Amino acid sequence: MTKSQSKPWIVQKYGGTSVGKLLDTITGSILPEHLQDYNVAVVCSARSGTSKSKGTTSLLLDAIKLATSSKADTSELDHVIDVIKGEHLQAAANEITSEDSADILSNLQLLIQKDCEQLRTFLKATWTLGEISDRTQDRVLAVGETLSCRIVTGSLRSKGISAETVVLDDIVQAAYGRDQRDLTRAYRSNPSEFLQGLSDTIWKRMASCTGVPVITGFFGTMPGSLLHSVGRGYSDLCAALCAVALNAEELQIWKEVDGIFTADPRKIKTARLLATVTSEEAAELTYYGSEVIHPLTIEQIDTAAIPLRLKNVKNPSGNGTIIYPSKPSPASSGDSPSLGALTSTYTSALSKKTFMTANGYYGETQYRRKPTAVTVKEDITVLNVKSNGTSRPHMFLARVGEVLERHDINIDLISSSQQMLSLAVCSTKGDRIHDVTAELCEFGVVTAVKNMAIVSVVGHKMRNMTGIAGEIFHALASAKINIYLISQGASEISVSFVVEARDALLATEVVHTNVMRIPLHCEQENTFIRGPWLY
Ligand SMILES: Nc1ncnc2c1ncn2[C@@H]1O[C@H](COP(=O)(O)OP(=O)(O)O)[C@@H](O)[C@H]1O
Numbered sequence: 001m002t003k004s005q006s007k008p009w010i011v012q013k014y015g016g017t018s019v020g021k022l023l024d025t026i027t028g029s030i031l032p033e034h035l036q037d038y039n040v041a042v043v044c045s046a047r048s049g050t051s052k053s054k055g056t057t058s059l060l061l062d063a064i065k066l067a068t069s070s071k072a073d074t075s076e077l078d079h080v081i082d083v084i085k086g087e088h089l090q091a092a093a094n095e096i097t098s099e100d101s102a103d104i105l106s107n108l109q110l111l112i113q114k115d116c117e118q119l120r121t122f123l124k125a126t127w128t129l130g131e132i133s134d135r136t137q138d139r140v141l142a143v144g145e146t147l148s149c150r151i152v153t154g155s156l157r158s159k160g161i162s163a164e165t166v167v168l169d170d171i172v173q174a175a176y177g178r179d180q181r182d183l184t185r186a187y188r189s190n191p192s193e194f195l196q197g198l199s200d201t202i203w204k205r206m207a208s209c210t211g212v213p214v215i216t217g218f219f220g221t222m223p224g225s226l227l228h229s230v231g232r233g234y235s236d237l238c239a240a241l242c243a244v245a246l247n248a249e250e251l252q253i254w255k256e257v258d259g260i261f262t263a264d265p266r267k268i269k270t271a272r273l274l275a276t277v278t279s280e281e282a283a284e285l286t287y288y289g290s291e292v293i294h295p296l297t298i299e300q301i302d303t304a305a306i307p308l309r310l311k312n313v314k315n316p317s318g319n320g321t322i323i324y325p326s327k328p329s330p331a332s333s334g335d336s337p338s339l340g341a342l343t344s345t346y347t348s349a350l351s352k353k354t355f356m357t358a359n360g361y362y363g364e365t366q367y368r369r370k371p372t373a374v375t376v377k378e379d380i381t382v383l384n385v386k387s388n389g390t391s392r393p394h395m396f397l398a399r400v401g402e403v404l405e406r407h408d409i410n411i412d413l414i415s416s417s418q419q420m421l422s423l424a425v426c427s428t429k430g431d432r433i434h435d436v437t438a439e440l441c442e443f444g445v446v447t448a449v450k451n452m453a454i455v456s457v458v459g460h461k462m463r464n465m466t467g468i469a470g471e472i473f474h475a476l477a478s479a480k481i482n483i484y485l486i487s488q489g490a491s492e493i494s495v496s497f498v499v500e501a502r503d504a505l506l507a508t509e510v511v512h513t514n515v516m517r518i519p520l521h522c523e524q525e526n527t528f529i530r531g532p533w534l535y
């Protein structure tokens with residue numbers, strides 16, 4: 001199978017655990033089915049066997065630590081590289097079993113050996129030097145995605161599908177040059193524009209591909225390293241950049257969950273799958289704990305007006321959740337075959353011409369004035385600062401902000417009065433919070449309350465839902481849950497509050513049961529279809 005000029009593009013991103021556990025489903029059924037109607041570009045993360053914390057990226061991070069630790073010896077480093085090499089060789093052998101594909105397998109095994117031995121040489125040189133730059137760290141992490149893509153490409157070829165691995169790890173330098181200071185300046189002045197500027201270069205790489213491009217989800221090396229500038233989960237963003245480069249009809253992120261639910265389905269048994277969410281809702285849910293998608297991804301596809309669909313590799317026929325952009329996609333208006341051949345909800349949205357209207361909404365003809373979802377962000381500390389009265393309130397705020405900025409600590413929620421400031425911050429940066437608390441004592445009396453959680457209730461135009469805050473806090477009071485900090489209005493689409501971590505699950509349950517109240521007639525295969533909304 002090769003690329004066709006007449007077919008539209010879709011981009012499919014597969015996470016590390018999906019590539020690790022479900023490769024045969026991906027290359028044996030999901031991809032061939034979509035290739036009938038589309039040109040498909042595949043973006044892959046580094047493989048994970050069971051969980052992300054034990055996956056290749058985590059092993060590579062361990063290797064970096066060992067290579068830069070004065071206490072570690074090279075045998076420990078050798079062991080980690082051997083584990084990575086062994087797992088990939090084994091995965092290749094498990095995946096490509098037919099005798100007809102023996103050449104494909106031996107070629108793949110050679111490539112895996114070569115990549116891993118290069119990695120070993122590189123990390124041993126680092127060990128000798130005893131230090132590693134951000135760029136070098138990025139080069140090490142890139143190996144995880146390259147190995148993963150090599151296996152996916154081999155698997156597709158063994159099934160008679162023409163495919164090519166596309167390595168994007170030099171894409172930033174190809175687009176912007178090698179001068180680190182220029183890169184940093186360009187990125188800091190406008191990160192979104194900087195990322196959009198990679199599209200042309202990505203497109204050129206893919207254009208020269210003859211078969212299915214199997215693209216590394218790693219696209220460093222970024223100013224200050226990809227891990228620091230974007231963070232874990234960077235391949236969602238890479239997939240969005242590819243979708244923008246190809247002007248794709250849809251970006252699909254394939255996971256091991258059916259889509260976005262009204263609450264975390266692992267914790268809330270009555271949570272329902274949402275057929276659609278807006279890009280603002282998806283961003284807010286992601287920021288406040290429902291880590292189903294990398295936040296920068298949403299911004300990129302929204303700017304390019306490309307719909308994003310979350311789908312489940314274990315349930316490919318499900319419609320998933322669509323995140324609609326806030327303006328219509330240029331790619332959707334052509335004569336290209338409709339995604340409806342594969343997914344009925346999307347077709348119905350298009351054929352009913354409910355595709356994004358001037359005041360911004362898609363969807364079916366149901367009306368709803370309830371929040372969309374409830375989410376929890378754990379590992380929160382609340383810092384209460386009582387001013388000693390030496391600064392005026394706005395200067396007090398500015399000085400506290402300056403201390404947090406210096407220690408690179410984000411404020412997740414804030415509430416203030418004449419003399420008092422309460423800040424919810426992420427407590428995983430333990431040492432830094434300790435330092436911040438000590439410094440803030442200069443401005444007044446500081447208390448740090450640990451083991452807290454932020455619960456956020458998210459919904460389009462929530463600010464206009466009269467009485468919703470009352471319903472939320474009434475439900476919490478009935479469950480005898482104490483609230484430490486409340487924020488509404490900072491975002492039009494959420495009400496957030498801090499509770500003790502041990503109350504977070506109960507708070508989610510009572511809000512989900514009493515405030516969301518999803519009407520039964522809105523159910524469709526347990527899927528909740530929403531909008532357009534009343535304004
Ligand atoms: N509102 C939500 N909707 C869907 N999943 C959620 C939500 N909140 C939290 N989650 C959790 O996010 C996880 C994301 O799915 P998963 O396939 O495990 O991610 P990844 O591909 O990043 O490894 C799920 O395990 C799910 O329990």
Ligand SMILES: N[C@@H](CC(=O)OP(=O)(O)O)C(=O)O
Pocket residue numbers: 014015016017045046052055057058144217231232233234235236
């Ligand atoms: N491999 C990277 C990038 C990534 O996006 O992973 P995943 O798609 O499995 O979340 C990581 O572990 O962070």
